[in-house]
Amino acid sequence: MTLATAMTRSGRKPRQGGRGEGRRGGGAAWFLVLPALIPILILSVGPLLYGIVLAFTDAQSGRTRSPQWVGFLNFQDLLHDTLFWDSFRIGLLWAVGVTVPQFVLALGLALLLNANLRMRWLARALAIIPWAMPEVVVGIMWRLVYNPDAGILNETIRDLGLGDGRDWLTGLATALPAVILVGVWAGMPQTTVALLAGLQNTPHELHEAAALDGAGAWRRFRTVTWPAIRPVALAISALNFIWNFNSFALVYVLTSGGPGGRTRLPMLFAYEEAFRYGQFGYAAAMGCVMVAVVSVLLAVYLVGRLRGGEDA
């Protein structure tokens, strides 16, 4: 979950390697690449292609005969599977619901951290915590916060006289917003750090010139800051959307997809199909549909990266 930062960095200056040597990868290069290439082919590229093949078969767990080719049957079934479309819709809601506020909050924090404020070392240190924590612990931690009786959230609500509080994670209406808030919290650091890197790349002289011309803070942000960080912003948002759409552990720990499937993200649904009901072929077809959706966004991200290269 941490590649965005490094990748957006590369988005800034993609062609500084090689220094125009233009050497082609000869025998030595192959020799150096081989130790990593073999596991990649066996455990990443291979399974990915195999997964696409499985989507066209009736593969099930524990079945002894080899899977039969069934063509597009799994995809036809998916088309009529209302539970899948529910989870798909929830996945999109969740991904947008997390990515957008996360971006806005992270941008605010990055701007503050970039300003010359006194407590910013503390904020920097704190902003790292969600990044370093295991997702499972983040989920457990927020369950303690949301706990209807012993949790701090309801106690604060009671103290402020805002009512009795409620059972956030099991309420039909509140479960999805509650997990979205956790998603926003958990993913803020990466986004903040990426945006901060973009901000620190903004030429200081431009700000001063704009200020001398009498531009206000908002005007300076729009005409100087935003154009400078736009490629990073686009890239990190696209990646965040993809990662959120594919996320699993956080919601698995918080609600396991409940109540009544209100937080059942596509990954949770596919996981159940594959490893509880053993429907490997069907779950693989879901994976294919998810890849298709995500590819569109990956394209957006790549365009952002290329743009970033031109700007640099």
Next chain:
Amino acid sequence: MSLRTGRTARAGQYAALLCYLVFLAFPFLWLISTAFKPARELGSLHPTWIPEDPTLENFRQAFDEQPLLRAAANSLTAAVCAALIAVVIATPMAYVMARHRGRLSTAATGWVVVSQAFPFVLVIIPLFLVLKYLHLINSLWGLILVYVVWSLPFALWMLAGYVRAVPPELEEAAAVDGAGKARILVSVTAPLLAPGIVATALFAFITAWNEFFFALVLLKTPEKQTLPVVLTHFLGAEGVADLGPLAAAAFLATLPSLVLFAIIQKRITGGLTAGAVKH
């Protein structure tokens, strides 16, 4: 943004920063507070921030309820092995990605980017079948293999960045002095890369230590399971949980990655900003 700013604007900035500090810190502080509270206080309908009667009882109970030590040992084994293997095989490849242009490094870069978009479910089912074929289900070695490949994209990216930071002129000078290719790599490039390799290994360690999904799918018996999987056993059926021991165990499981992250944090964010600024 560090221009002379008006006093009201300054105050606004500090107020906003304070809100962020509270938002970022409060769940973590609550976790710590819960971990040190005796059962009596946890049952109270009016929880407090500071435990009135702090205790270590929850930690003792956590170790009684679940095999935490063995789970931690499993996590440690998986994370250390995965991190070591990952940097050993990634460093040469990262060198090629940084120094050579050609189909090989283009393909490697493409894989790094595309692998970020895989939904794990499309990979995990065939991976499960491949590992079953290799008799590596419910085995830490199977998990280690998966973690190695899973941490490679980021490791390659980080390491390629560190390679680019080594001036090619140094290698060329050594070549002029008559050193062979292998010799140059070992005695000129490798020492300069060492800090970057360590940072990458620590990062791979943290990633593996924190990982949940693959461990959940691939490890079946409690003796083999890693810490994140064992932590979910505290939640019990129907989400009924023993809050104190749960918080204590969760807090302990976070410490190693928090400490390591604090150590390499500067390298990650620093490297990031350095890479963003012109060379």
